[in-house]
Amino acid sequence: MPRTNAIAALSFAAVLAAPPLVAADERSENFQMFCSVCHGDNGKGQTEEGRKKKARDLTNAKWQDTIDDARIVRSITKGHEKMPSFEKKLSADEIKALVAEVRSLAKKSS
Numbered sequence: 001m002p003r004t005n006a007i008a009a010l011s012f013a014a015v016l017a018a019p020p021l022v023a024a025d026e027r028s029e030n031f032q033m034f035c036s037v038c039h040g041d042n043g044k045g046q047t048e049e050g051r052k053k054k055a056r057d058l059t060n061a062k063w064q065d066t067i068d069d070a071r072i073v074r075s076i077t078k079g080h081e082k083m084p085s086f087e088k089k090l091s092a093d094e095i096k097a098l099v100a101e102v103r104s105l106a107k108k109s110s
């Protein structure tokens with residue numbers, strides 16, 4: 001195989017092998033649809049709605065250290081203070097994925 005084809009094939013393989021990571025400031029569809037209105041795409045809660053409802057800064061790693069995944073699952077499922085419940089809108093698996101996404105917000109800023 002000519003050299004350029006080999007290189008093209010290799011970089012194609014690299015794209016396929018890459019994990020489906022969400023790019024730096026890009027959130028998943030569910031996050032954008034259900035969470036960004038208050039928490040913002042960056043998770044900091046600096047949206048109009050977020051300020052009104054006092055949404056917390058989800059990127060705060062120190063705060064994240066103080067709570068476990070089960071608590072986040074419960075807050076998303078049942079709601080928490082002024083945050084609504086999402087048990088009718090999201091499946092358990094979708095909520096699990098959002099917990100991982102919330103966790104990734106803290107890692108980025110620390």
Ligand code: HEC
Pocket residue numbers: 031034035036037038039049050053054055056058067071072075076080081082083084086098099102
């Ligand atoms: C209507 C606005 C609103 C929406 C929409 C919203 N939140 Fe919240 N969220 C809040 C507020 C307000 C708090 C602060 C409550 C508190 O003090 O913990 C909060 C807190 C949280 C917490 C911390 C809960 C805890 O146990 O301490 C997490 C995690 C969270 N939100 C994730 C999400 C995710 C994921 C979504 C989308 C499925 C979402 N939120 C949608 C308003 C919202």
